[in-house]
Amino acid sequence: MLDATLKTQLQSYLERLVQPIQLVASLDDGDKSRELESLLQDIASLSDKIEYLRTDEDLRKPSFAIVRKGTDIDVRFAGIPLGHEFTSLVLALLQVGGHPPKLEEDVQNQIRDLEGDFRFETFMSLSCQSCPDTIQALNVMSVINPNIKHVAIDGALFQDEVQAREIMSVPTIFLNGQPFDAGRMTVEQIIAKLDTGAAARSAAQIREKAPFDMLVVGGGPAGAASAIYAARKGIRTGVVAERFGGQVLDTMAIENFISVSYTEGPKLAVALEQHVRDYEVDIMNLQRATKLVPASEPGGLVGVELENGATLLARSVILSTGARWRQMNVPGEEQYRNKGVAYCPHCDGPLYKGKRVAVIGGGNSGVEAAIDLAGIVAHVTLVEFDSKLRADEVLQRKLRSLPNVEIIVSGQTTEVLGDGSKVTGIVVKDRNSGASRTVGLEGVFVQIGLLPNTEWLKGTLELSKHGEIVIDDRGATSVPGVFAAGDATTVPYKQIVIAMGAGSTAALSAFDHLIRTSAPMEQAVAA
Template sequence: MLDETLKTQLSAYLEKLVQPIELVSSLDDGDKSKELGELLDQIASLSDLITHVRRDDDARRPSFAIGRTGSDVQVRFAGIPMGHEFTSLVLALLQVGGHPPRVEPDVIEQIRALDGDYLFETYFSLSCQNCPDTVQALNVMSVINPRIRHVAIDGALFQAEVNAREVMSVPTVFLNGQPFDSGRMSVEQIVARLDTGAAARAAEQIRAKDAFDVLVVGGGPAGSAAAIYAARKGIRTGVAAERFGGQVLDTLSIENFISVNHTEGPKLANALENHVRDYDVDIMNLQRATKLIPASEPGGLVEVELENGASLKSRAVVLSTGARWRQMNVPGENEYRNKGVAYCPHCDGPLFKGKRVAVIGGGNSGVEAAIDLAGIVAHVTLIEFDSKLRADEVLQRKLRSLPNVDIITSACTTQVLGDGQRVTGLSYRDRGDDSQHELQLEGIFVQIGLLPNTEWLKGTVALSPRGEIVIDERGQTSVPGVFAAGDCTTVPYKQIVIAMGAGSTAALSAFDYLIRTSSPAKQDDALAA
């Protein structure tokens, strides 16, 4: 299972173990059980602190538990955690083995204080880049608080469970046998769901904060760059983000980030956050902005109200709230979201193996999704609103060469059809002759572009007809002291490298604005540093 390079790398990591651990497997006579047994034997051979024993004490096979010897600390995997989940396996080995997790001390205390018995089950896909964050978050929680148990389940190996529980997107999490949530989740997000007083405490802490010199709203590439450039000026800088990393977290492969041949979204998002934390920046995660109140006088404080009822004040603000997947906005779409309607073919594609699906959108994203899905599902129908596909010609040629793909152009999707539990098809209108048609399907992948996260700014700053924040070459908005950067703005190309440059520009412009107005919010001599 492990080549020599992986063995060498894993052996180096396992030197960080401080307590003995036991790998307890439950196997059958199948090939996957044989593979898992070989993997666990290889892992055990790399450290004197690891042993592997087969007990067959779990109904899910192949599966295994990682337990700290002489304690109740344990995490469990049902399946073989390779691919994107190999990092989850390595971290679980280290954390069960006593290596401290990278979790803020106050969050650790929250987890330890949770009163109750929690059994989490997470269904993941080895091709899903979103799943490891959720798996790792719940694993960490089970290590910190033994009353929390977690099983990470490879949906492709346990198809009967997936069908019985109607899991149609990953990651999907169950708590004590009931649906809990789906999609990427951080430790902080999960704890906030379980600790009902967390939001109120966070709001109280935010209310007590002094005004910032620069407040960045949003934690994606643009927001991260803005925060770093502002903090390097020695001024009081804060970041309020709904989820640090933004949409980069949902990006599978990045091959156009200059000087980096290839990386993945979650890896880049983690690097962005680590870089920001190298500076004296107050990061306030899980904070959704709901209202912007301009300064009442030149050089005064701009106020940002948050969803939890608290507000932040700052002499200058950089808006970098990014964008999200655009929805079709047709009947049935929201009702069947994660019940057949999906937005990430890489994550959810394996759950539709052998089924019939549609891809909505004929741009590069849509055509790439259709090509990827064609190798997994029984049949793909690509539906494009325009009279022709808009994807690059090389992608179109590849798509048209596939035998299990149909292409429908000049088609307007009008409704997602379902039986109350899951998607059964969709209806569309032929824009040529106005005729109505229905397709029998089990999955719909929506790939029709992005929508800026700016609804909360309507009536405050100037927005384009598409809802983008109107900015000039310096990142200045229509409101004095308020700047903007990234995919939420009128910048013509929505790219990571462009967002970073725009964030830097906005921060420098904000600093220039500060030195031309009144004294800093915290100290009079900060700008002279």
């Protein structure tokens, strides 16, 4: 099952096992069960601390548990965790085997202090780049607290269960048989939802923080670059973000990041956060900014109010709040979000195997999505508002060569239809004739660009007609002491490498502002 190179790499990881573990399989006579058994036997052969057993006790087949021998600590997978989930498998082997997880001690204590029995089930797909974070978070929680149990389920292998539970997107999480949440979740996010007092404690801690020399709002590529450049100046630097990594976390393949031939968004996001943590930067994650309060006098403190009620103060602020997927804003879209309306074809595509779907948008993202989906689903209808597709010609040629794709141009999606629980179709208006028609289908993938996360700034500083933060060539906004960078600004090209450069520029400009307008800062070094 595993090639020689992968076996060698995995064997080196398994040398870190501290305690003996068992791989307990539940299999049937199918091909997938034979594949899983081969994988588990290969893994067991790589370490004398691993034992393979077959019990067939679990109703889901193929599935297996990684059990710390002689304890009730285990992690479970229903399916074959390869693809994006291979890392989840390796981490589960190590953590169940006693290798310490990379979590702050206070976070581990929060997990240990959770009271009650928690039975988590996460439905995922092996092509989903958002799923591993959620899987790994729940797995490590189940290792730290034996009252927490978790099984990761490959929805493509357990279609009957997917349909019975009406799962239309991944990752989808159930707790004790009831829907818990959907989408990427970190350990901190899961704890916050289980521990209702966590938000109040976090707000109290934030209120006690002294003013920052530079506060970065947003944790994407622009925010990370800003924080690193600020910290290297030796000044007190903070980062407040809803989720570190931002839009990069939802990016599948990255092939235009100079000097790196290929990487994936989640991997880059981890690297960004680790680089920032190499410096003395105060990272405040899971925090949403709701209001910017300009300084009352030149050189004064700028305030950033948070959703939890706390306020952070800083001598300078860099706004790098990024962007999110643009929605169609038509009837039915929000009602059927994650019930047939999706925004990530790589994540959710496998759930629509053999079904009919639509892709809204004829740019590169939309056409690439339609091409990928055409290899999985029964039929794809691509709807483009313009009179022609806007994707690169090579992509258009590939799309037009596919027999199960229909292309509609000059088409406006005016409504998403459903039966109350899932999508059943869309209404498309011909912009030339005005006639409308209903397209019957089970899934809608929206790929119509990005929307800047700047609503909270309206009325505070200058925004463009598209809602972008207006900046000059130094990253300065219309408010003194406030700078901005990345996809939330008027920078003409929304690219990772450009956001990083803009974040660096904004930090250097903010530092220049500080040394010209503020009293000397004890920590500051020469520019």
